Amino acid sequence: MTTQHPSVTRIAVGGTAGTAPYDVLVGRQLLGELPGLIGREARRVAVLHPEALADTGEALREDLAGQGYEAIAVQLPNAEESKTAEVAAYCWKALGQTGFTRTDVIVGVGGGATTDLAGFVAATWLRGVRWIAVPTTVLGMVDAAVGGKTGINTAEGKNLVGAFHPPAGVLCDLAALESLGTHDYVSGLAEIIKAGFIADPAILELIESDPQAARSPAGPHTAELIERSIRVKAEVVTDDLKESGRREILNYGHTLAHAIEKNERYNWRHGAAVSVGMVFAAELGRIAGRLDDATADRHRAVLESVGLPVTYRGDQWPKLLDTMKVDKKSRGDRLRFIVLEGLGRPAVLESPDPAMLLAAHAEIAA
Ligand SMILES: NC(=O)c1ccc[n+]([C@@H]2O[C@H](COP(=O)([O-])OP(=O)(O)OC[C@H]3O[C@@H](n4cnc5c(N)ncnc54)[C@H](O)[C@@H]3O)[C@@H](O)[C@H]2O)c1
Ligand SMILES: O=C(O)C(=O)C[C@@H](O)[C@H](O)[C@H](O)COP(=O)(O)O
Numbered sequence: 358m359t360t361q362h363p364s365v366t367r368i369a370v371g372g373t374a375g376t377a378p379y380d381v382l383v384g385r386q387l388l389g390e391l392p393g394l395i396g397r398e399a400r401r402v403a404v405l406h407p408e409a410l411a412d413t414g415e416a417l418r419e420d421l422a423g424q425g426y427e428a429i430a431v432q433l434p435n436a437e438e439s440k441t442a443e444v445a446a447y448c449w450k451a452l453g454q455t456g457f458t459r460t461d462v463i464v465g466v467g468g469g470a471t472t473d474l475a476g477f478v479a480a481t482w483l484r485g486v487r488w489i490a491v492p493t494t495v496l497g498m499v500d501a502a503v504g505g506k507t508g509i510n511t512a513e514g515k516n517l518v519g520a521f522h523p524p525a526g527v528l529c530d531l532a533a534l535e536s537l538g539t540h541d542y543v544s545g546l547a548e549i550i551k552a553g554f555i556a557d558p559a560i561l562e563l564i565e566s567d568p569q570a571a572r573s574p575a576g577p578h579t580a581e582l583i584e585r586s587i588r589v590k591a592e593v594v595t596d597d598l599k600e601s602g603r604r605e606i607l608n609y610g611h612t613l614a615h616a617i618e619k620n621e622r623y624n625w626r627h628g629a630a631v632s633v634g635m636v637f638a639a640e641l642g643r644i645a646g647r648l649d650d651a652t653a654d655r656h657r658a659v660l661e662s663v664g665l666p667v668t669y670r671g672d673q674w675p676k677l678l679d680t681m682k683v684d685k686k687s688r689g690d691r692l693r694f695i696v697l698e699g700l701g702r703p704a705v706l707e708s709p710d711p712a713m714l715l716a717a718h719a720e721i722a723a
């Protein structure tokens with residue numbers, strides 16, 4: 358159920374399969390909601406934030422301390438460097454030294470990398486404590502902070518260790534997006550466009566109506582694009598939290614994307630890799646006879662119109678193929694991809710012929 362009032366949109370998530378429901382709030386000046394979500398049973402709060410948001414993290418810590426909590430701020434490296442076992446261990450140490458108990462609460466403030474790490478620390482500390490996500494990037498708001506997938510990378514690949522551990526609440530304060538660089542802002546549009554292709558084509562129309570405006574937090578459709586994408590994610594994860602089936606559609610474009618990220622040693626943003634990955638998946642769908650030409654071509658057009666990449670160096674295919682084999686959708690030796698059978702009609706493509714994969718790769722090879 359979704360309710361709206363003038364300044365804040367509230368989107369309900371979960372509440373199925375024995376999990377506690379929670380709300381995603383989208384609006385401005387939402388941090389006043391934090392103490393209510395933390396609750397009075399908690400005595401200690403740890404605010405995990407990236408280096409780039411040191412001031413925000415400290416301001417939040419001071420505010421919570423002023424409300425009577427024993428609050429600590431834990432600074433993490435920026436971006437993907439925070440999603441490691443070493444950084445998780447550093448956080449466990451900080452929690453241990455603070456005497457964090459099962460009623461205490463973690464707050465993750467930052468982009469998707471920060472909320473993935475914060476959620477993972479919350480999932481593993483004392484086998485699970487409550488956590489709250491305060492996403493500060495487009496990608497964090499529309500995707501990473503919602504749905505309870507938490508995790509870290511290993512040397513072998515992206516998100517290979519993790520847990521399903523939904524937050525107790527998600528606060529998307531749109532004002533946070535004003536300090537985000539354009540490259541990071543646009544990277545988040547890839548997951549919005551993904552939501553458009555797999556479930557809500559109105560998203561694509563909003564972007565296509567003015568791609569330049571979509572690149573800015575001041576654009577006329579910013580809040581609507583973010584809310585529509587959150588609704589897509591909320592609906593899917595409420596239906597299938599642990600990815601026993603339908604949730605795999607949220608992985609559209611990700612099989613190749615994760616391989617590109619690893620190959621680039623995480624110097625590419627996730628959204629940029631997902632952009633190339635979606636063009637690859639669209640071409641694969643077309644080659645497999647599942648997707649019409651117009652919808653396949655629309656991928657490249659809309660992604661390019663906002664400045665996202667649609668090609669990747671052509672000499673890396675053997676390495677990418679190797680990495681794709683450890684994708685979480687694989688079963689034994691069978692590679693599995695999410696493809697489209699039309700707009701808003703995702704499906705699984707099982708064990709595509711290697712020649713098909715090569716042909717799809719030729720379409721994205723720079
Ligand atoms: N758990 C999920 O369901 C899920 C979904 C999608 C993506 N992800 C993960 O999310 C990560 C990508 O997230 P991202 O695109 O938000 O990147 P990110 O978290 O790496 O953030 C990008 C950069 O922006 C900085 N930053 C964050 N907020 C800022 C702000 N308001 N102003 C200025 N700088 C700011 C960060 O410190 C970082 O340097 C990937 O690790 C991806 O795997 C997870
Ligand atoms: O929430 C999901 O499920 C997704 O697949 C969303 C993706 O956008 C996200 O990047 C997710 O972290 C990928 O998960 P993984 O299981 O492929 O590691």
Ligand SMILES: [Zn+2]
Pocket residue numbers: 500548611627631
């Ligand atoms: Zn993603």
